Every structure is written in C-alpha cells, then in structure tokens.
Amino acid sequence: MGKTILTILGVVLAIWVAMSVIGAVVSMLKVFFFIGFVAVLVVLAVTLISKTSRSR
Template identity: 80%
Template sequence: MGKTILTIIGVVLAVWLAISVIGAILSMLKFFFFIGFVAVLVVLAVTLVSKMSRKR
C-alpha cells in the first residue's frame, strides 16, 4: 500500500516538474524574443537617424 502511494506521489511530482520546466523554457523564449524585437527596433531607429543625417 505504501509503495503504491509513493509511486503515485512520484509520478505526480515528475509530471509537475516537467510542466514547470516546459513553462520556464517557454517563458525564457518569450523574453528572448522580446529582447530581440527591441534590439531590432533600436537598430532600425539608429539606421534611419544616420541615413537622415547624411542627406543633410
């Protein structure tokens, strides 16, 4: 009986850990995507400003 309960608890903890790790990885990827998007916007803004200053 005790072995069965411990097995069930172990499986529940393993599933919880897997879901937590997947959630952390997805959260990290979203964060990196946001940082990359901001970096692209900064590069575009700097490029536009430098091209406008050359024309004058």
C-alpha cells in the same frame, strides 16, 4: 499498498516538475524574443537617423 502510493506520488511529482520546467523555458523564450524585438527596433531607428543625417 505503501509502494503503490509512493509510486503515484512520484509520478505526480515528476509531471509537476516537468510542467514547471516547460513553463520556465517558454517564459525565457518570450523574454528573449522581446529583447530581440527591441534590439531590431533600435537598429532600425539608428539606421534611419544615420541615413537622414548623411543626406543633408
């Protein structure tokens, strides 16, 4: 009986750890996407500013 309970607890723990890792990876990807989006906006702004200052 004890072996069955420990097996069930082990499976529940493994599922919980897997879900935590998946959540952390998704969170990290969202942060990287946001940083990349801000970087693209900065590059576009600098490009537009340099093109308008060169034409004068």
